[in-house]
Amino acid sequence: MKTFRKIAFTLLIIFIVLSAGGYVYFDKKFTPPPNTLIVSGISENIPVKWVADGDNLYSALLLPVRLKGISQVFYMQLDTGSPTTVFYTNSLQSIHEKISPKSNLKNIFSSFKLNKMEVSSSGFQLINHGDSADTENPEAVNIIGTIGNDLLEKRIIILNFKDHTCSFTDRIDEKGFSGFEFKKRKILLPAKIGNEKLKLMFDSGTSGYELITNKESWDQYRLSNSHIKSEKGNSWGNTLSIKSSAAHQKIEMGSSILKLSEVTYIEGTSKMQNFLMKSSGMKGMLGNKIFINHILILDCKREKFMIKESEVKHSK
Incomplete structure (x- = not known):
């Protein structure tokens, strides 16, 4: 989940980027890297999972994803404050060691599926973050990365907070938008x-x-x-x-x-x-x-x- 440090840093970056003086x-410095995502298909009505923090029922919005060759469901946080989709190194290493140690790490994490939609890249960014995944408990909520706005450049997103679902499509009637x-x-x-x-x-x-x-x-x-x-x-x-x-x-x-x-x-x-x-x-x-x-x-x-x-x- 996004920390207050990241919130403050995000604020600083945005304010600097948009200010005339700097x-x-x-x-140039804060222009996001090229979008390397390859997206195929669309996906409708993906169930949203909310993470609660004390009295706050909506502390983070998670989407279920599946990795190549692994049956267990994992989660990624939808973060529209992030320009790029990233994986968490600590989580990926633990999954690799526990589930598929003989497989090539790059092959396992070269793509993920959001229901019927597949998202792949020649090189997802990795950040030193995340916890060791609990692969023994099928009900565990293992957060392995962040979905950023590079995906939203490729697909229209429909966040149905009313029904707690998320959809990605490539066409929609935009009358009245x-x-x-x-x-x-x-x-x-x-x-x-x-x-x-x-x-x-x-x-x-x-x-x-x-x-x-x-x-x-x-x-x-x-x-x-x-x-x-x-x-x-x-x-x-x-x-x-x-x-x-x-x-x-x-x-x-x-x-x-x-x-x-x-x-x-x-x-x-x-x-x-x-x-x-x-x-x-x-x-x-x-x-x-x-x-x-x-x-x-x-x-x-x-x-x-x-x-x-x-x-x-x-x-x-």
Whole structure:
């Protein structure tokens, strides 16, 4: 699951990339690597598995995947804050050692299946992360990697938070869809709270939060006398305080209006991060929780989106 360190680092990268002052250098530095994914087929109604953390029922969104030659189901976190799909080295090594030690490691992890859709690459990125997989228990929730926005460049995603399913398709009737920005494989959705127009990044890795924003907006949107829930985090040695408070606002996005019942900000970020946030024009990040009981459709290739409450029909 995404840590607070990664959240803060993601914020820093986005704010720097979008700020005018550092654009030339960071535009090149933080441009994601080429998309090496090869995707075949489509997949409908993949069951979503939620990871709970205390009172937060939506701490992470997991999708079930299958690896070549292995019958056990594994899981990958859907993280739209990540530009690239990655595997976790620690998890893969343990699977290789316990299940198929004589097989070629590269062959086992050169592809995965999401129901009927196959995703392959000549070289998935590996990061030093993850836990040793429990291959003895068929009910174990072994998280072996992260699905990033390189997959969303290849397929339209339909996140049906209402029915807890996820679909990937290549065609859909986009009548009534609205536009959004897809920069550096980051999803920047236009929004409006009151009379204020906002640009908000959809980061499903910050799953259990509705809206993470700056202190000024947090004070503006929260209910002034509401309880403040505090959590601790760490960013490269700096202690972070994550504060969430009840809100009673409406967010207009496209043709839909969502209820904002909680707002969050991160205390302890540097002055540079705060400055870059203000200068970038981006006012925060949206997690999965804001879309609960809705259907979110994202066509990153065409930069079109829609939020619905009714059934989605695929075009034929």
